[in-house]
Amino acid sequence: MNTKLALSALIAALMLTACAKQESASTAPATTEATPASGAAADSAAASANSATNAADAATTAAGQAQDAAAAASNAAAAAPPPDATTSPAPADSAPPADKK
Numbered sequence: 001m002n003t004k005l006a007l008s009a010l011i012a013a014l015m016l017t018a019c020a021k022q023e024s025a026s027t028a029p030a031t032t033e034a035t036p037a038s039g040a041a042a043d044s045a046a047a048s049a050n051s052a053t054n055a056a057d058a059a060t061t062a063a064g065q066a067q068d069a070a071a072a073a074s075n076a077a078a079a080a081p082p083p084d085a086t087t088s089p090a091p092a093d094s095a096p097p098a099d100k101k
Contacts, residue, residue, distance in 0.1 A: 006055035009048050016045035 020042040
């Protein structure tokens with residue numbers, strides 16, 4: 001779930017950045033009010049991209065730790081000797097209890 005959120009934030013940030021670059025490259029004269037807004041949008045997009053990168057790094061780290069834990073569990077299971085199937089449990093005492101003789 002966090003990975004989907006991080007990827008969504010990254011895509012949104014890239015889209016905002018692309019829109020801001022397209023706006024700044026347009027041939028039409030820009031109004032003075034659009035420039036601060038596009039700069040704020042670009043800053044917001046960059047911050048979102050940074051947050052998404054951090055979330056992706058955290059997800060990668062967590063996945064690596066999960067793989068390490070799975071490998072350790074697999075190694076522990078392989079190292080444990082199987083129960084000895086050749087020995088049988090001690091026979092039950094078939095004699096009646098002393099008070100029942």
